[in-house]
Amino acid sequence: MASKAASEATAPEAPETAASSDVPPDPPSDPYAPSQAYEPVSPGDAASGKYVSSSVSGAAKIMVVGPLGVGKTTLIGTVSEIKPLSTEAVMTQAGASVDVPPDQAKATTTVALDFGRMTLDGELVLYLFGTPGQQRFLPAWRDLARGALGALALVDTRDLTASFDALGHLEDLGLPFAVAVNVFPGSPRHSDGELRAALDLLPETPLVSCDARDERSSVMALIALVRHLVLAAESS
Ligand SMILES: Nc1nc2c(ncn2[C@@H]2O[C@H](COP(=O)(O)OP(=O)(O)OP(=O)(O)O)[C@@H](O)[C@H]2O)c(=O)[nH]1
Numbered sequence: 012m013a014s015k016a017a018s019e020a021t022a023p024e025a026p027e028t029a030a031s032s033d034v035p036p037d038p039p040s041d042p043y044a045p046s047q048a049y050e051p052v053s054p055g056d057a058a059s060g061k062y063v064s065s066s067v068s069g070a071a072k073i074m075v076v077g078p079l080g081v082g083k084t085t086l087i088g089t090v091s092e093i094k095p096l097s098t099e100a101v102m103t104q105a106g107a108s109v110d111v112p113p114d115q116a117k118a119t120t121t122v123a124l125d126f127g128r129m130t131l132d133g134e135l136v137l138y139l140f141g142t143p144g145q146q147r148f149l150p151a152w153r154d155l156a157r158g159a160l161g162a163l164a165l166v167d168t169r170d171l172t173a174s175f176d177a178l179g180h181l182e183d184l185g186l187p188f189a190v191a192v193n194v195f196p197g198s199p200r201h202s203d204g205e206l207r208a209a210l211d212l213l214p215e216t217p218l219v220s221c222d223a224r225d226e227r228s229s230v231m232a233l234i235a236l237v238r239h240l241v242l243a244a245e246s247s
């Protein structure tokens with residue numbers, strides 16, 4: 012017993028090593044040195060789409076707009092090469108009389124914004140900002156659209172009038188746009204001429220159709236917008 016007590020009294024405590032999982036590492040002496048949480052960019056990260064590719068030479072902020080339930084969140088999720096940011100909230104009974112989506116089964120709605128990223132041809136990166144569809148959020152677009160180069164306006168032919176506010180607001184903001192008809196099952200089909208007349212589109216405004224769940228047609232709609240923006244920039 013005596014020798015055990017002696018050894019307990021004199022035995023040095025085990026030194027704490029940096030390898031111990033309980034002990035946090037010393038803070039870096041240089042306050043600007045990368046923290047332990049810093050993850051360096053590796054070629055693998057770029058290839059996986061986590062970071063913007065080094066071949067990218069330009070960037071554009073693009074809005075994706077349209078009325079409630081037209082497919083904005085869906086389209087951004089379809090084309091985004093990063094995990095999209097979405098701000099979905101359950102549609103409440105309190106809003107049932109004002110928030111009437113074309114699809115009555117729709118249970119959630121965007122309450123702030125959607126965000127995604129898509130790179131075209133490895134050269135041009137599009138930062139996609141989706142707006143909420145509720146009419147009462149229209150004034151919020153003014154801030155959300157700051158710095159945007161253009162907008163993709165989604166339209167649902169089951170209720171063309173629901174798109175009037177969004178298109179009018181884009182004109183008020185002076186934001187060039189392309190129109191993409193998001194085709195739902197049973198949507199009425201109209202000729203381009205009829206749609207242009209109904210939506211009062213300028214002759215140069217691109218009009219395409221897409222399925223927001225389909226990557227190819229959604230990317231083509233964004234390409235139509237980018238072409239339009241390039242042509243507009245060249246002619247100004
Ligand atoms: N059939 C069909 N369904 C679609 C299409 N696009 C979207 N949907 C569905 O329609 C519903 C509404 O889509 P959202 O992407 O949430 O619409 P949103 O415009 O973001 O709606 P808000 O944020 O509420 O304004 C979802 O359940 C989608 O799966 C489409 O092209 N075809």
Ligand SMILES: [Mg+2]
Binds near residue numbers: 084121125143144
């Ligand atoms: Mg949405």
